[in-house]
Amino acid sequence: MLGAMQDWTMRVTRVIDHAAREAGAREIVSRWADGTETRTTWAGIRGDALKLAQALDAAGIEPGDRVASLAMNHSRHLVSWYGVAGMGGVLHTVNPRLFEDQLEYIVNHAEDRVLLYDAAFQPIVDRMRDRWPTVEHYVCYDPPAGSDVTGFEDWIAAHDGDYRWIEGDERDPCMLCYTSGTTGNPKGVLYEHRSTVLHALSGLQTSAFNFSPSSVMLPVVPMFHAASWGLPYAGAMAGIKFVFSAVNDPAVLDELMKREGVTDSAGVPTVWLAHFQFCDANNLELPKLRAATIGGSAAPRFMIERLMKNGTRVQHAWGMTETSPIGTVGGPTTDWDNLTFEEKVETTAKQGRPIFGVELRTIDLDDPTKVLPRDGETSGALQIRGPWIIKRYFKAEQDATDADGWFDTGDVGILHPDGTLQLTDRTKDVIKSGGEWISSVELENAAVGHPDVAEAAAVGMPHPKWDERPVLFVVRKEGATISDSDVIDYLKDKVAKWWLPDAVEFVDDIPHTATGKISKKDLRERFKDYTLEGAT
Amino acid sequence: MLGAMQDWTMRVTRVIDHAAREAGAREIVSRWADGTETRTTWAGIRGDALKLAQALDAAGIEPGDRVASLAMNHSRHLVSWYGVAGMGGVLHTVNPRLFEDQLEYIVNHAEDRVLLYDAAFQPIVDRMRDRWPTVEHYVCYDPPAGSDVTGFEDWIAAHDGDYRWIEGDERDPCMLCYTSGTTGNPKGVLYEHRSTVLHALSGLQTSAFNFSPSSVMLPVVPMFHAASWGLPYAGAMAGIKFVFSAVNDPAVLDELMKREGVTDSAGVPTVWLAHFQFCDANNLELPKLRAATIGGSAAPRFMIERLMKNGTRVQHAWGMTETSPIGTVGGPTTDWDNLTFEEKVETTAKQGRPIFGVELRTIDLDDPTKVLPRDGETSGALQIRGPWIIKRYFKAEQDATDADGWFDTGDVGILHPDGTLQLTDRTKDVIKSGGEWISSVELENAAVGHPDVAEAAAVGMPHPKWDERPVLFVVRKEGATISDSDVIDYLKDKVAKWWLPDAVEFVDDIPHTATGKISKKDLRERFKDYTLEGAT
DSSP, X not given: OOOEEOOOOOOHHHHHHHHHHHSXXXXXXXXXXXXXXXXXXXXXXXXXXXXXXXXXXXXXXXXXXXXXXXXXXXXXXXXXXXXXXXXXXXXXXXXXXSOHHHHHHHHHXXXXXXXXXXXXXXXXXXXXXXXXXXXXXXXXXXXXXTOOSOBHXXXXXXXXXXXXXXXXXXXXXXXXXXXXXXXXXXXXXXXEHHHHHHHHHHHTBTTTTOOOTTOEEEEOSOTTSGGGGGHXXXXXXXXXXXXXXXXXXXXXXXXXXXXXXOXXXXXXXXXXXXXXXXHHHTTOOOOOOSEEXXXXXXXXXXXXXXXXXXXOEEEEEEEOGGGSSEEEEOOOOTTGGGSOHHXXXXXXXXXXXXXXXXXXXXXXXXXXXXXXXXXXXXXXXXXXXSTTSEEEOTTOSSOSXXXXXXXXXXXXXXXXXXXXXXXXXXXXXXXXXXXXXXXXXXXXXXXXXXXXXXXXEXXXXXXXXXXXXXXXXXXXXXXXXXXXXXXXXXXXXXXXXXXXXXXXXXXXXXXXXXXXXXXXHHHHHHTTTOOOTTOO | OOOEEOOOOOOHHHHHHHHHHHSTTOXXXXXXXXXXXXXXXXXXXXXXXXXXXXXXXXXXXXXXXXXXXXXXXXXXXXXXXHHHHHTTOEEEEXXXXXXXXXXXXXXXXXTOSEEEEOXXXXXXXXXXXXXXXXXXXXXXXXXXXXXXXXXXXXXXXXXXXXXXXXXXXXXXXXXXXXXXXXXXXXXXEEEEHHHHHXXXXXXXXXXXXXXXXXXXXXXXXXXXXXXXXXXXXXXXXXXOEEEEESSOOXXXXXXXXXXXXXXXXXXXXXXXXXXXXXXXXXXXXXXXOSEEEEOSSOOOHHHHHHHHHTTOEEEEEEEOGGGSSEEEEOOOOTTGGGSOHHHHHHHHHSOOEEOTTOEEEEEOSSOTTOBOOOSSSOEEEEEEESTTSEXXXXXXXXXXXXXXXXXXXEEEEEXXXXXXXXXXXXXXXXXEETTEEEOHHHHHHHHTTSTTEEEEEEEEEXXXXXXEEEEEEEEEOTTOOOOHHHHHHHHTTTSXXXXXXXXXXXXXXXXXXXXXXXXXXXXXXXXXXXXXXXXX
């Protein structure tokens, strides 16, 4: 060696050690399902994580073993993130909203040996226990008084915290998260220590999460969704205060945000929508947040406008379980200060720009060998690569990437010259009509702008001449009487003429996936015998 | 493999690729020594770096070879940072202010094969050429018209840029920087690709450099000083605009800052002082910067106050060549919004907090086995470890760290419970009196608050009873007639009584090192026969 800088393995334990050392007294507040609240600190989280590591050791759990959590957001879940990683284990965050068959599949596929769960999910545990033969230990985070289940606090209290984190390779896994899987079985994504640390570090930057030491974050995005977007790691690196709520009732969130001085929050669009509705119904002002991260699906324009008018910076983000999940984040751009409010909204409505580490490209939907220009106009299949992007699914026989390392996201989007990503659809939902592509998402977004439309889903239906033509399924708002021609008329000045649906079908409901997205697969299944009028 | 995220070596080329891809049109402005200006972009920097890599290849330079630069700040120097690293080479940034013996030593020690230099340093090149036998190629960044030296632009113009960056291990070196060495020969610090990327990424965060896409940075800190604090890498990651000046004339800097919309700058305290004096003398307002990073030595309080009153966030930083260099940076703290202006100044006058990756501790000055508490009171020898901290100097026979990986910084400081570092002295300058420690720096800082004192240096002189007692060497301001008792009287309510110097000696000048710091070594040498009155 000619000379060298220090050896330093990139392990998740570095993150909690840093937080406990540099922001040891900074608070972590938890509002539990039963309405009680507890407070701890970064030093407290680390202390309990050390005890949990000992408890797992004592239970015979080995490095590499999977420990499942079936839980909402709270400090004990956070302790588990660091405690499991600290003993070399892999925390498998299970989405409690999955269907039973999926719950059975993933716990068995993961071979989880321990399950840490919220009392609220005791019914799931009781129903599934016999179908989860690999699970040897069940530990309840918040056991009801008098219950005979093993309680998390008691379980770790048997240990003294005198423990050294397990060292290992930085490419070792530390977390396992399954995709909700709109087709086929859920697939497991194994996050590594290294990928997790790099993802969080890049996410810290000013143009992404923008955490400063005075930040107070209430993440509404569940800890079982793609590592809660990496926030519990990034927040620890920056030493911020966290406020967790185990319930997503807007009344509870609103009260917590206002009382605890919350500056930042993060969630899917429906969370913000529910918050708006709650504040409006109760004649309350929205919390004065500094920043709101919105991801999971595209934020509607009125949501962005309303938050921005309230003085909140909107960080519109795109990613997926396979991307840890941050791919792009929208924050103020180069020319931000010179933009009108309308232009700022327009910019924010796109999905932001890749943070350092992430590389994007778009590919022609018809010719996968053709890389598309970043011209702000041409849309294509979105591909991604980088250190926190999946290479191979858990236990898969082959890589999920192509020969050059690109992972196909299944999304369709446009790349702009300044790096901005504008998502337009999913590859399997985009509608091919006469050799051209129609974005189902843009049709839906235009339709839900109508005050009488509660929800809309556009699906391509077979057509002998055009290949496919769009049909729009619409759920009317309660009491509304809107007709199909009303919808078409409304859309006329919002989309190209040849994009106008061939039919509008009113339905009582639209099916959703476990993560709350429209399930076009189920919709297509429901309407598999549908025939377009005039299409024979 | 159970599953995996993607392979992605942390190489410096990732940084320039990202900047060229995501912020390709963002400008890089250079103001040259002859007064001319040129403009390029991140895409242009990358394009030229590819050509430089080819030119180095063509000249027979191999991966691992050292390429020296003797240059101020400008775009061609920036091209060299990325071009040399891109072909696997190591850029050795030589400080042109070093003495000839040091210049001879380091170029020979580094075995530099190419020297890229500014025309302003042609006299150094002419004088040193015969003493630099390893240098095979001399290339001038800005050759005067009609000169017959090889010009950088011509040299790289012979190539087409059709080049693939050399891949390699992320622990390969990419840059070499020598300490100015107040004792013994200068020592080389080899920055690695990995350490450089991690350092820049952590430096990007809101509580450190806080770059956003709209940032426009004029770094006054030279590119030959500790990688210009990593700014050229962090700036590329964030896609900011850079404005470089090859001269540090405050008139030029002021004009550039105002004309180019500069939002951020970085430099040592004397740079800011010169800027204040220039603006005052010419009745100009200070530039309205968003942020000023000050490092290299401690910023005086009046400087912090004046910048903050001008609406500028002061990022008071601490580090050294051996630490890449960022150890700590001061930005707004947890309770910032609740502090009075005075308290904000007080907080900012300390050296900030370690960014993620850096770990600090203090050790008893008398008992090196004793780790001191982080109580905000106890001062001791400052030690550091982390991924961008030195392990072993270039060509050294042994590590520069102790068995636990700690590097002793030679600084003396206090750690506060919230992680804040407060530097008090250098280990070799702190004065031991009666078993207690007196900070020479605090004495000096107190003394220079007197309006008649231009500069002051405190040195411990041998004393038979107390071991050492402080003597204060003072340079009077021009025309001032201050006496030794005036100085002592002035200090009486500023330092503890037993800290008061036993003698004040007026001198015409105080010696400085090549980096502009007070050279106590030279001062001690000059006064080696000094005897304290009454000390026999």
